[in-house]
Amino acid sequence: MNLATAPSTVDSLDTPCLLLDETRMTRNIERLNALMAGHGVQLRPHLKTPKSIEVARRLMSTPQGPAAVSTLQEAEQFAAAGVTDLLYAVGVSPAKLERVLALRRRGVDLTVVVDSIDAALAVARRAREAGDAIPALIEIDCDGHRAGVQPGNTEQLLAIARALHNEGACLRGVMTHAGESYGCDSVEAIADMAEQERLAAVGCAEAIRAAGLPCPVVSVGSTPTAHFARSLEGVTEVRAGVYVFFDLVMAGLGVCAVDDIAASVLTTVIGHQPDKGWILVDAGWMAMSRDRGTARQRVDQLYGLVCDADGKVYPDVLLAETNQEQGIIKVRPGSGAVLPDLPLGAKLRIVPNHACATCAQHDAYEVVRRGSPDIVAHWERFRGW
Amino acid sequence: MNLATAPSTVDSLDTPCLLLDETRMTRNIERLNALMAGHGVQLRPHLKTPKSIEVARRLMSTPQGPAAVSTLQEAEQFAAAGVTDLLYAVGVSPAKLERVLALRRRGVDLTVVVDSIDAALAVARRAREAGDAIPALIEIDCDGHRAGVQPGNTEQLLAIARALHNEGACLRGVMTHAGESYGCDSVEAIADMAEQERLAAVGCAEAIRAAGLPCPVVSVGSTPTAHFARSLEGVTEVRAGVYVFFDLVMAGLGVCAVDDIAASVLTTVIGHQPDKGWILVDAGWMAMSRDRGTARQRVDQLYGLVCDADGKVYPDVLLAETNQEQGIIKVRPGSGAVLPDLPLGAKLRIVPNHACATCAQHDAYEVVRRGSPDIVAHWERFRGW
Numbered sequence: 001m002n003l004a005t006a007p008s009t010v011d012s013l014d015t016p017c018l019l020l021d022e023t024r025m026t027r028n029i030e031r032l033n034a035l036m037a038g039h040g041v042q043l044r045p046h047l048k049t050p051k052s053i054e055v056a057r058r059l060m061s062t063p064q065g066p067a068a069v070s071t072l073q074e075a076e077q078f079a080a081a082g083v084t085d086l087l088y089a090v091g092v093s094p095a096k097l098e099r100v101l102a103l104r105r106r107g108v109d110l111t112v113v114v115d116s117i118d119a120a121l122a123v124a125r126r127a128r129e130a131g132d133a134i135p136a137l138i139e140i141d142c143d144g145h146r147a148g149v150q151p152g153n154t155e156q157l158l159a160i161a162r163a164l165h166n167e168g169a170c171l172r173g174v175m176t177h178a179g180e181s182y183g184c185d186s187v188e189a190i191a192d193m194a195e196q197e198r199l200a201a202v203g204c205a206e207a208i209r210a211a212g213l214p215c216p217v218v219s220v221g222s223t224p225t226a227h228f229a230r231s232l233e234g235v236t237e238v239r240a241g242v243y244v245f246f247d248l249v250m251a252g253l254g255v256c257a258v259d260d261i262a263a264s265v266l267t268t269v270i271g272h273q274p275d276k277g278w279i280l281v282d283a284g285w286m287a288m289s290r291d292r293g294t295a296r297q298r299v300d301q302l303y304g305l306v307c308d309a310d311g312k313v314y315p316d317v318l319l320a321e322t323n324q325e326q327g328i329i330k331v332r333p334g335s336g337a338v339l340p341d342l343p344l345g346a347k348l349r350i351v352p353n354h355a356c357a358t359c360a361q362h363d364a365y366e367v368v369r370r371g372s373p374d375i376v377a378h379w380e381r382f383r384g385w
Numbered sequence: 386m387n388l389a390t391a392p393s394t395v396d397s398l399d400t401p402c403l404l405l406d407e408t409r410m411t412r413n414i415e416r417l418n419a420l421m422a423g424h425g426v427q428l429r430p431h432l433k434t435p436k437s438i439e440v441a442r443r444l445m446s447t448p449q450g451p452a453a454v455s456t457l458q459e460a461e462q463f464a465a466a467g468v469t470d471l472l473y474a475v476g477v478s479p480a481k482l483e484r485v486l487a488l489r490r491r492g493v494d495l496t497v498v499v500d501s502i503d504a505a506l507a508v509a510r511r512a513r514e515a516g517d518a519i520p521a522l523i524e525i526d527c528d529g530h531r532a533g534v535q536p537g538n539t540e541q542l543l544a545i546a547r548a549l550h551n552e553g554a555c556l557r558g559v560m561t562h563a564g565e566s567y568g569c570d571s572v573e574a575i576a577d578m579a580e581q582e583r584l585a586a587v588g589c590a591e592a593i594r595a596a597g598l599p600c601p602v603v604s605v606g607s608t609p610t611a612h613f614a615r616s617l618e619g620v621t622e623v624r625a626g627v628y629v630f631f632d633l634v635m636a637g638l639g640v641c642a643v644d645d646i647a648a649s650v651l652t653t654v655i656g657h658q659p660d661k662g663w664i665l666v667d668a669g670w671m672a673m674s675r676d677r678g679t680a681r682q683r684v685d686q687l688y689g690l691v692c693d694a695d696g697k698v699y700p701d702v703l704l705a706e707t708n709q710e711q712g713i714i715k716v717r718p719g720s721g722a723v724l725p726d727l728p729l730g731a732k733l734r735i736v737p738n739h740a741c742a743t744c745a746q747h748d749a750y751e752v753v754r755r756g757s758p759d760i761v762a763h764w765e766r767f768r769g770w
Contacts, residue, residue, distance in 0.1 A: 014480070016770055048709055070671075070710040090710050091655040093667060094730045095399070115656055118729045146708060147656045147665050179708065270476040271500055271532045280532050282478060286455075287770075290675035290742060323531060323564065324433055324741055325455040325475045344503045345479045356709055357675060361745075363769055384748055385401055385672075 009373040010309055010366075011347060015268040016287035018362035019349060020055075020379070021311065023370035024262035025244060029059060032226060032243050039232040044068050044087060044219065046241030049356045052365060053081040054379040059244055068239045072099045073384045079108045087111045087219070089175065089239065091139060091147050094122040101130050111172055111217075115139040115148045117156070120163035128168025135172040136164050137217060138208075142200035143193065145179035151200040154207050161213045173217030174208070176201045177239070181224040183296065187254050194225035202234035224255050245355040248305060252297035258305065258313060263359055264349040265304070266366070267327065269342050277339055279329040283350055285322040291357035303327060304350040310373070311349050314340055319350050394758040395694055395751075396732060400653040401672035403747035404734060405440075405764070406696065408755035409647035410629060414444055417611060417628050424617040429453050429472060429604065431626030434741045437750060438466040439764040444629055453624045457484045458769045464493045472496045472604070474560065474624065476524060476532050479507040486515050496557055496602075500524040500533045502541070505548035513553025520555040522602060523593075527585035528578065530564035536585040539592045546598050558602030559593070561586045562624070566609035568681065572639050579610035587619035609640050630740040633690060637682035643690065643698060648744055649734040650689070651751070652712065654727050662724055664714040668735055670707040676742035688712060689735040695758070696734050699725055704735050 010019070036043040045059040048070035056078060060067055065085030069075045075086050076099070084107060092100065092112040103110045114120045114136050127134040138160050141148030149157050165171040178197035184190045201220045208215040220232075221239035232238065245263040246256040267283035285303070294301040303319035306329055316337035320330040327350070331337040342348070352358035359365075360383060367377035395404070421428040430444040433455035441463060445452055450470030454460045460471050461484070469492060477485065477497040488495045499505045499521050512519040523545050526533030534542050550556040563582035569575045586605045593600040605617075606624035617623065630648040631641040652668035670688070679686040688704035691714055701722035705715040712735070716722040727733070737743035744750075745768060752762040 014484075014770060015478075090667065091665065093400075093653045093655045095653065099399075116729065119656065122729065141658070144661075146711060146713070147658070150660075268478045268480065270478045271504065273526070273532070275535075276529075280476065282475065285676070285742065286745060290677070291670070292675070326531060328531070344501065344507065357670065360671060385399060 008375055010266060010368060010375065011373060013266055013366055013375070015266050015347065016283040017266050018359060018365055019264050019266050020245070020365035020367045021262045021370060022367050022376065024260055025055070025058070028243055028246055028256070028260060028262060032240060035227065036238060039229070041232045041235055042066065042237040044237045044239045045244070046070070046089065046239050047074055047078060049241040049244055049359065051359070051381045051383060052379050053078065054377070055244060055365070056083065066237070071385050072096060073382070075103055075108070075110060077382050079103055079106060085109050087137070089113055091115055091119060092123065094126070097123065097126045097134070100134060101126070101132060104132055104134065109135070111135040111137060113137050113139050113175060114160060114164070117159050117163050120160045120169070121167060124164055124167030124169040133168060133170040135170040137173050137175040137219060138204070140174050140176040140200050140204050142176040142197045143178050143180040146177065148176060149204070151203055157204055157207060158211050161208050161211065165213050171214055173215045173219065173236070174201050174204045175217070175219035178220070178222045178225045181222045182249065182253070184224065184253060187228055190224045190253065190255070191228040191230050194229035195231070197225050198229065198232060198235055205234065223250060224253055227255050242355050245359070247355040248301045248351060248353045249293040249297065252294050252299060252301070258351065261351050263355045264307065264311065264351050265358060267348050267350055269344055269346045269348070270326070271344070277330055279339060279342055281319070281327045281329060281348060282325060283319065283327045284325045286324050287361055288319065288322060288327070288350065288352060289354065289357035289361050291352070291354040293353040301353060304352050307349040307351060309347040309349065393760055395651060395753060395760065396758060398651055398751055398760070400651050400732065401668040402651050403744060403750055404649050404651050405630070405750035405752050406647045406755060407752050407761065409645055410440070410443070413628055413631055413641070413645055413647060417625060420612060421623060424614070426617045426620055427451065427622040429622045429624045430629070431455070431474065431624050432459055432463060434626040434629055434744065436744070436766045436768060437764050438463065439762070440629060440750070441468065451622070456770050457481060458767070460488055460493070460495060462767050464488055464491060470494050472522070474498055476500055476504060477508065479511070482508065482511045482519070485519060486511070486517060489517055489519065494520070496520040496522060498522050498524050498560060499545060499549070502544050502548050505545045505554070506552060509549055509552030509554040518553060518555040520557040521549050522558050522560040522604060523589070525559050525561040525585050525589050527561040527582045528563050528565040531562065533561060534589070536588055542589055542592060543596050546593050546596070550598050556599055558600045558604065558621070559586050559589045560604035563605070563607045563610045566607045567634065567638070569609065569638060572613055575609045575638065575640070576613040576615055579614035580616070582610050583614065583617060583620055590619065608635060609638055612640050627740050630744070632740040633686045633736060633738045634678035634682065637679050637684060637686070643736065646736050648740045649692065649696065649736050650743060652733050652735055654729055654731045654733070655711070656729070662715055664724060664727055666704070666712045666714060666733060667710060668704065668712045669710045671709050672746055673704065673707060673712070673735065673737060674739065674742035674746050676737070676739040678738040686738060689737050692734040692736060694732040694734065698736070
């Protein structure tokens with residue numbers, strides 16, 4: 001989009017494009033901030049969802065951070081915008097340490113993550129060579145979801161801790177992520193998962209400290225567990241990302257309401273197949289992503305929930321199928337819903353399954369506020385690695 | 386990537402990134418060119434797959450085209466690079482006509498697609514106002530897959546044709562796309578689908594001509610049907626896109642071999658969960674896309690087939706699960722395959738389900754040639770709408 005001719009209302013935007021409802025976003029941010037203040041725990045927002053400095057500034061407790069990132073590209077972009085307290089929350093490979101060191105030389109307190117002795121030794125040795133004790137967290141596998149040391153495996157945990165501490169890195173603590181919380185079927189189950197996540201991290205931190213090693217940071221988090229944790233005792237920081245926008249997966253989990261979802265794709269009606277009960281729109285999988293996270297939930301929202309141009313949901317009207325640049329809107333079978341009468345050229349918003357994936361298909365947010373068609377800002381996103 | 390310090394071999398690339406094997410790509414291009422030459426039919430390559438002028442120049446029969454695009458952003462980018470014969474192969478919405486007219490004023494012979502009287506009238510009236518008879522194809526729905534006039538609905542077909550012809554547009558012909566060919570279970574079924582596609586388009590063209598209206602263009606195509614059509618009699622051009630790179634969906638259909646797939650994602654081992662039989666890599670769904678096209682096929686390749694850094698397949702070793710920036714490699718259950726012994730930092734290539742979707746996650750191709758680790762070129766991609 002040419003900013004010199006930036007459109008001033010939703011109706012004048014080229015489609016498909018990404019809308020961000022700032023009113024809803026602000027409410028989402030304030031909600032988790034209040035929860036964390038109640039726990040007395042620092043929030044470290046994960047910036048992999050927004051990938052935008054404008055959104056990051058609204059998420060972070062200070063312009064310098066703290067924040068988490070999922071790529072070094074994010075770290076470099078946010079560092080360039082003045083963020084200095086960053087956790088690169090994905091296991092680091094040895095080849096990536098040069099970019100880590102370069103960022104640290106620029107004054108960024110960038111922490112890395114390891115979950116093996118090999119990785120710990122690679123970090124520690126490169127740190128010693130470079131004369132910079134790179135800080136590292138040890139990843140703990142609290143739920144079998146992904147990477148990390150098994151919570152009961154104290155031998156491996158301490159071997160990694162000693163490799164970091166003795167060989168030249170800075171042993172900063174432990175981190176874990178309850179990725180399995182996305183598969184919970186009740187708020188109670190999420191709260192149980194939050195406790196499992198906490199106990200895994202705190203237990204490992206205690207084991208490290210009992211061995212006479214430092215463990216100042218105990219970092220946990222996922223959007224579901226962050227919202228329903230009963231206790232964060234022993235935890236020093238919580239990470240969460242998708243809560244800034246929320247999405248249909250989070251609504252399906254009961255973490256938010258559909259009405260809280262701040263990101264949507266604006267699309268235009270490009271055709272009809274009345275005999276089939278279809279409306280065709282210009283949002284295909286390129287605009288929505290192929291993410292179908294709700295397919296595993298009780299209510300499958302297919303490629304997304306259809307709203308009018310102002311964001312009002314048409315109940316049980318779904319983006320049912322997608323081609324690269326075309327989507328097919330249908331009513332949910334058996335719902336009794338009626339396809340709305342929408343002429344060629346009508347604009348709609350599609351609420352996505354997974355905000356991280358859908359937003360990643362776009363280069364910018366067109367920012368709106370609740371109840372107004374005005375575009376109040378155009379915030380760029382970045383991408384890549 | 387900073388071009389001033391562009392790496393010279395696969396081993397020195399930052400991961401994840403997109404590799405393009407130029408040797409395989411050239412073979413894929415030559416194969417379809419030869420098939421089309423045998424039929425005596427013009428190929429109009431679909432540039433939505435590569436979104437790169439360097440690749441487009443190798444695909445097109447002349448530097449000016451012809452070619453097809455799926456967005457006006459593609460049309461604008463390729464026009465800026467000198468392509469002047471373009472089909473915007475997605476039903477046009479009235480608001481997009483201003484960008485269509487702007488391209489046409491710059492000398493681009495850009496054709497649009499309509500499938501309703503409303504759309505035809507919108508195009509024709511705007512064309513008349515602008516004093517530019519925008520050429521349009523009428524989309525035919527040959528297989529119930531997407532948009533288009535039903536082949537038997539001659540009344541609607543002729544009403545659209547007359548609306549274009551009489552109200553100010555240029556009725557250029559008909560187009561159809563056998564999207565259902567992606568669901569065929571044999572080469573014979575693809576050939577049958579190609580014949581169905583041809584008959585739908587040719588039949589509609591004949592109906593238009595019998596009504597005394599012009600129909601110079603009869604455009605058909607999908608990568609599967611383009612490769613297995615028994616006859617293209619009456620067809621004036623064939624469109625195909627994904628054949629330039631191929632992918633696991635096309636291999637599963639029998640359109641190509643895995644060894645023909647030219648696009649892959651280079652990734653690095655970032656961890657191991659030996660008790661679970663997992664290798665973790667830095668290619669998650671951000672690098673691969675969420676596309677799981679092979680889930681509907683006889684052999685589900687999950688998120689992709691794992692190869693060594695030179696591109697040699699590890700049989701039945703798959704990228705089984707993905708998070709945003711992490712992937713989990715496992716052996717196919719029941720296959721008897723053994724997980725390769727790959728240390729932290731080892732590089733791998735992942736062959737994707739769907740080249741269009743995976744390539745869209747990246748901003749450039751790192752170009753290699755078969756059997757050599759050298760990066761011979763860095764070709765940028767574009768995106769957006």
